[in-house]
Amino acid sequence: QVQLQESGPGLVKPSQTLSLTCTVSGGSISSGSYYWSWTRQPAGKGLEWIGRFYTTGSTNYNPSLKSRITISVDTSKNQFSLKLSSVTAADTAVYYCTRDCNGDSCYYAMDVWGQGTTVTVSS
């Protein structure tokens, strides 16, 4: 059973870069059957998709965040990472990593979620 675990600093200063890692266990991140995404949720609010990558190396980003996002992968560690630059208080949220189906077993839904990690942007 695939499990995802987010990790990274819980506190980031304004204007700095937020860096998070998602470790995948129980399955290979190199599987061509899935995409791998980051999604976030400010406290008491809804969900916002941030971006995703595929094993070919292709990435897709939310246009509203595109200029500040980098998603990368380390297949040797079975991990993928998020970097969000020039953060402000508006980036304070719970950040989730997810496994996204690729049109087969569950069409295009996010079928596995990490537990989430809270990131606060504050000086």
Next chain:
Amino acid sequence: EIVLTQSPGTLSLSPGERATLSCRASQSVSRSDLAWYQQKPGQAPRLLIYGASSRATGIPDRFSGSGSGTDFTLTISRLEPEDFAVYYCQQYGSSPIFTFGPGTKVDIK
């Protein structure tokens, strides 16, 4: 960008009652591109329904999804105590790839 609207914002019901949640899209959405998630306080969302009407692994059959085009529905046939939560619809599109509705909270009456 396709915008999803969910109604009602809050649904107050008693255990055993039927819950009907609506998700409306600003443009037509393919059935294969519509999913529903459940989120309980302090937990990550959980996939309930994909492809508008297919239940995810382990999801009880009291949960069902229906709809097409711009109107989709999640129905919980008989509410169990563990079903009181927030429900989000999500669509898979082009830019951005994923968008979520604002959610419907199902709380205990």
